[in-house]
Amino acid sequence: VSGEDDIARLSTSFNQMAASLQSQIRRLEKLSRVQQRFVSDVSHELRTPLTTVQMASEVIYSARDQMDPQSARSAELLKRELDRFESLLADLLDLSRFDASAAQLELDTIDLTQVARQAADDPLAARAGIKVRLIGVDQPAIVEADIRRIDRIIRNLMANAVKYSGSDVIEVEVAQNDEAVSIAVRDFGIGLSGDENVRVFDRFWRADPARAQGGTGLGLAISREDAVLHGGTLQAWGRPGEGSEFILTIPKPGGSAKNPPLVSVYL
């Protein structure tokens, strides 16, 4: 057997392997397109009946003052669960769009300290009597980003911080280096234990479904996808019983999010 024969045989089997790999990839791509299509079709289909039922439930809900206590509780439960269902559907639709990589960023030049200032005015925090402490917002922190998505991430993080906050303060901190800008939302609540700082980003994961009322477990998964679309990162750190911190890092034009300027206080 000559060396040339060996090389010819090797190259044939490499070609076969490559071909079979390619056909596997095509099969997987097709499967995942079918799955995305299914999720998005189902979400659309469910929306119409949901709206009808929601309207009916609003009528019942608004009459709850005239009901006996048990019926009034049922009316409240009905409304709350339908609202939850609605946000679950919206989240699912969002995720199927990400999966289809149809997600388009509308980039603008934005100042993340402005985003932080707006977060400080969060009505949820105000209603819960929580004060938002702003740190590092005296220098503008400019990035190219989709303001709608960045706002959504920060609103999500604020809503979680309010939900899981154990004290009457939330911190929002901005920091930057040559490469990137980070914005952290920090609370002093139940915190995160073990590998929870990784699992919080899994779709549908909730530490305690019984306690996390109204949640879908999709908010952070979507927020992270939003961050990654920007070439950025979203990381979580926490200590059980002390608090948690979610750090969003967006690269500056030409920069990278690999070395975030902000170091977690819980690391």
Ligand code: ADP
């Ligand atoms: P949801 O809040 O709708 O349940 P999220 O994706 O926003 O979904 O969060 C997933 C889970 O991560 C929450 O149910 C909760 O268990 C945990 N989590 C999120 N934010 C915090 C936080 N600030 N402190 C502690 N746990 C948190």
